[in-house]
Amino acid sequence: GAGVSQSPSNKVTEKGKDVELRCDPISGHTALYWYRQSLGQGLEFLIYFQGNSAPDKSGLPSDRFSAERTGGSVSTLTIQRTQQEDSAVYLCASSLRLAAGELFFGEGSRLTVL
């Protein structure tokens, strides 16, 4: 596809379960970002990846959150032992490279923790 693809688009889970959210960036884009958007709120930075460099994890809210990027392309955001406050839309974005300017966002994964 031409754009950033995220899956699942919607995920409902029970408190305490683990979830995995997937992001497939635009082909050729080396930078990949994860943001969290709570209802009616702004975009909260979580983590970014650039090529094979160590990711910037400074935005991850707790050690229950982790992310990886395999082969410099697809990324997975994992939330362990989900809590109700984790409910939000998780947005992935890619960019041609760091400091390249425009971020291209996916449609997001809406997570609801019951």
Added chain:
Amino acid sequence: GENVEQHPSTLSVQEGDSAVIKCTYSDSASNYFPWYKQELGKRPQLIIDIRSNVGEKKDQRIAVTLNKTAKHFSLHITETQPEDSAVYFCAAQFSGTYKYIFGTGTRLKVLA
């Protein structure tokens, strides 16, 4: 710390009027300032951006101004139309990192 403040949180204007949204940032070395528009249920999309070596940039009805000394930048929309109704986010890219810190958003309503 890294912070971007955005005002107002909501803004209602009559169709045809102008709208102005303002942001301030904390890191004087920040060098890139984009604005994103997010329509209801849609993904954020870049509408205009400015780099620190420029004071103003225009694109049709949209303009952005940057005051580096005061560490603030503004989005100006002229001749507003109903399709301009959306949430607008400012952002800043902080020095020494490539992460973008976003403001909390402004919900713009253009009344027909």
